[in-house]
Amino acid sequence: MDRLVLLVSTGVARGLVIALFALSLVIIWRAARIVNFGQAAMAVVAVYVAFAVHAATGSYVLAVLGALVTGALLGLAVERGLMRRVPGATPMPGMIVAIGLVMVLQSLLGVLFGPRHRPMSPVFSQSPLYVGDVPVLSRYDLFVLVVALVVVVGLGLLFNRSTLGLQLRAAAVAPEVSRLLGVRVPRMVTIGWMLSSAVAALAVLLLVPTELGLNAHSADVLFVHAFTVAVLGGLDSPAGALVGGLVVGVLISLVTGYASAGLAPLAVLGLLTTVLLVRPGGIFATKEARTA
Amino acid sequence: MSRSTTPPTAGSRPSAGSRPSPGATGRPPRLEVDALTVEFGGLTALDDVGLTVGDGEVVALIGPNGAGKTTVFNVVCGLVRPRSGSVRIDGRPAPATSRLADRGVSRTLQGLGLFGGMTAAENVLVPLTGRPRRSADGERAVVAVLQRLDLLDLADTAVDALPYPERKRVALARALVTDPRLLLLDEPAGGLGADDIAALADVVRGIAAAGTSVLLVEHHVDFVMAVADRVVVLDFGRVVACGTPDEVRSDAAVEAAYLGLEAAR
DSSP states (O other), rough: OOOHHHHHHHHHHHHHHHHHHHHHHHHHHHSSSSTTTTTHHHHHOOOOOOOOHHHOOOOOOHHHHHHHHHHEEEEEEEEHHTTTGGGOOSSSHHHHHHHHHHHHHHHHHHHOOOOOOOOOOOOOOOSSEEETTTTEHHHHHHHHHHHHHHHHHHHHHHHHHHHHHHHHHHHHHOOOHHHHOOOOOHHHHHHHHHHHHHHHEEEHHHHHGGSOOOOOOTTTHHHHHHHHHHHEEEHTTTHHHHHHHHHHHHHHHHHHSSSSSGGGHHHHHHHHHHHHHHOTTTTTTOOTTOOO | OSSSOOOOTTTTTTTTSSSSTOOOOOOOOOOOEEEEEEETEEEEEEEEEEEEEOOOOOEEEEEEETTHHHHHHHHHHHHHHHHHEEEETTTTEEEEGGTGGGGEEEEOOTTTOTTSSSSSHHHHHHHHSSOOOOOHHHHHHHHHHHHHTGGGGGTTTTTGOOOOOHHHHHHEHHHEEOSEEEEEEEEETTTHHHHHHHHHHHHHHHHHHHOOOOEEEEEHHHHHHHOEEEEEETTTEEEEEOOOHHHHOOHHHHIIIIIIHHEEE
């Protein structure tokens, strides 16, 4: 029982990181109708910058800011410099360019920093806290949880309570009509990319201390999980990303804890297959979300 | 239905400037479409079309399906590039699509184009978001226009859940909320019942009385006759007649092109 509590609570924290990254994929899908396969590589670049900031200043807060700002700027550069020049009638060319971007960025990181993992010590302890005698989350997990929730709530407020959010949603739902109504649709697409890349960078920054450390491929598995989650939830659905992230996080944690870490990817694959068999559009998808 | 053999009735073929709108005082008309020609592939969708809409005037653009009515709208809105001809709004060339709202132009769409997943009020707020921020004014404008179109009780309802006539009114409210100087209505009466059409006619007349110019595309002849100051008839992309509703009603070319068909249905 103690073990279950520990595994579930750790799974929730891991799941929220996955959810954050999945959310970043959802944001970009809604803004630009593209699955950004380059998201993980871009986020890793931003986290390298965060590492540099951390090494130079010793401040974790500045490192977080560095990741967010670099993420946003990368989003800006990729959208304005690459994606805008790709034909947008079908999603395929954009996706192929994104995959190319992954290769370029990962190779560059490999050339610059080599293959070794750079460890990052977490800002808070990773040993579990106890409620009574029952081990639950570590302080760091708790920190991840709080940050993820703050970001999710913040994004929710931004999209649902602000005029910028209204424009982002309008531009995502019906770009042509939005243009007629005076919404600057290209600007909204750019902002969507910037938001998305910043959130992804934050997710990877939160992830790295719980893994081996940082290298060019640090976020690859996270991307696969988050992509799974985004598809599970329906690429259009922020709520789906959140719930899906939690489910996958807890599933991985339970399978790893009770069976073996090697089975976790199979469990995720099994979940994905089952959901797609039952609800091909994703659990929370509105009907045309994945046909675009 | 003779497109090339029947010459247009005398005086019915307008050319720009030949038919000053009522009340014109030497200022350029609100909307001036001149010698517009549009081709899609080999098909001539619009052929030398000219029309004007003056201040506070309601002009109806009618004609059979495929006559090019919506294409005129699309050119005015910058969605379709003409092969030749010009569109001027208040004497200046028509702006890019996303600047239309800044120039006081609003448009409704045949398919409504409402934002799914948003409430009625959110839909109506969208056109105000791109403008310099004054959110309290925005809220007030939204409430006012919803009230005017009897939608206030439905403000927080998701548009997807509304019946068609209400959805249609939300689309109209979204076009009106910016207080446009030129309003383009694409089939505003389509799909509505008699009561809704009567209410719509009141709204359109009210808008025009307040000084807004209205250009509308409509199949519903009674509605057109009730609200339009002038009617422009398109057939096969050409203007075949233009005049007051009564003049157009008695025009032989129009009967052949449009009203005859309508009566024969």
